[in-house]
Amino acid sequence: MDFRDSPEEAAFRARLRTWLADQAGKFPTSGDEYWARQGEWHQALYSAGFFGLSWPKKYGGQDLPPVFDVILDEELAVAGCPPRPSLGYLVVGLGHHASDELCERFLPGMIDGTERWCQGFSEPGAGSDLASLTTTATRDGDEYVIHGHKVWTSYSDVADWCLLLARTDPDAPRHRGISAFIVSMHQDGIEQRPLKMISGVTKEFGQVLFDGARVPASRMVGAPGEGWRVAMTVVGHEREPSTLGFAARYGKLVRQLAKRVDGPPPQDLAWAAVQSEMLRLHVRRRLSEQLDGVSHGSEGSLDKLLMTWVDQSVGHAALAVAGSRDEELLGSYMYSRAQSVMGGTSQIQKNIIASRILGLGV
């Protein structure tokens, strides 16, 4: 057992630090400015050899163990650089379910950042109850025609492609009538509407209206009716702190807050320090378990719940230290409220833990 870097990990960390020393301050780390230049940041990371570390070599990754992603996250936070763009769940989703042809066509551009993606899952009437979605894809020759309304679509305004869930068989039982598609965002029949969040951010989330947009039948991910399984793979990985790369940012924010404190730190801040350290160590334990080939299903819900508690305790620490009149820290507090909703609400995570891990028959 060793929590320290192996020689290979230490060498990678040193190489990364050298590169990052030149990057600090070049890219904005939060707010709309971050989202506006996220694509550029993604490509800078990739071309320096520091993105897509744990993904398959044949698609542009490096086939390294996932611990290298965590080293990257830690060093990005320490260096004052923006976080690693969160794409792991889409890479895993396509990797598990899409044909080789689709993987070869789409994964390299997703990983190197030359093509940007969004995820069209949630709808105004289908949030936690995702299987009630009503967006339809109707076969028309070699194509499907899409009608419907998606919401909470991250990065929809800059996306080139959308991984879309739509109902292809209205007569099938509701979980089995859904299929997943790779839809071009550059076409008539798609309308974007930005959503302004309570943090004031306007560039992260959008609504997307599909009115006759088209997608070739060959761009279905998996078989007809397999959309629900695709969605479960994606959201399962969307819940893992190690995939998301957020864990290292909490410790960093705690240290920044601590520097502003004059006198004894507020209890909220000390508790946030304990919680963020817990998450850092928890991610290490989970990654180590993956070395045994344990792939995380419902355990992701435990991790998401822990991450949410950490995120929101850091938000409370920000309030305790700076009050509500510091614009940036208020933004990070407001953003923390979304953590218990995005990627499945905390209530949904608790349902999953109760039914699948504890066997309570919820």
Place this chain on the structure above:
Amino acid sequence: MDVRLTIEQQQLRDAAAKLADDLGARSVSDLDDAARRARLEKTVASTGWRSLRSDGASGVEVAIVAEEFGRGLVDVPFFGPVLADDLHRHFSDDQPTCAIAVGADAFDAHGLDRVLVLRDRTVSTAAVGEPAPGADLTRSFATFVEPDETLGELSAENADRAHALTLVVTCADLVGVSRGAQAVAVDYAKIREQYGNTIGSYQAVAHMLAESEALIEGSISVLRHAAWAVDELTPEDAIRAARIAKIYTARAARTVCETAVQVHGGIGNTWECIEHVYLRRALTSTELFPVSLEEIDLGLS
């Protein structure tokens, strides 16, 4: 980085778990079963786990046994003897089974006549006196008179590592107690019915138990690191890791045990329900060498 338990550590965990499952207190009436407790005492003594440190074991291995003994409500001394052995080993090859002094009291003194005392860095021994009050029904306090035998002085490093190990063993007990209390509560929620359904099928109950499960997972992770840190990091960092673990596991254990009592409803508030035995043990392990939020390093050093 690889923080998995080794094969040998997994075997130690399985052996400790089996011993605790076979002979620990499974019900409140078990606590009064002198024959069971005598068998437990004989078995624990025969494992040699009370002298893990003088046998060269790491903090991780001590924590593994302490966690399983907390989970299985082992009600013969382990905490006291294993920590006393950690101090005693620096002065003698002979390893007597002793209680450990906590402030003015001897702790984990059941059936023992000597207590090891650490004051500043001086290690001495004293005679165990009369039973003293305490919430724990599985481990007991006693008075002791002034030390009558001085063993010697610890180096600063050994004293700090001993302090880190002491905190870690309290954390391990808290994690074990949390797991034990949660297991009983989850089982009960699957059989107790109200309004025609098991109470665990209602979100109000299920979500509390789900939160407990997440707290236990976080607790396991902080404990793993702190136990490893005892021998592998600088003494200062080992203590820092142990304090983080103590704050987290103590908060988690109280919530988990209180939830376990609540899930049992009226039964949970009766003496015969085992959950208060876990809760009492958790309160005791929290108060043994307590850590406050004011002691937490905010990472600026």
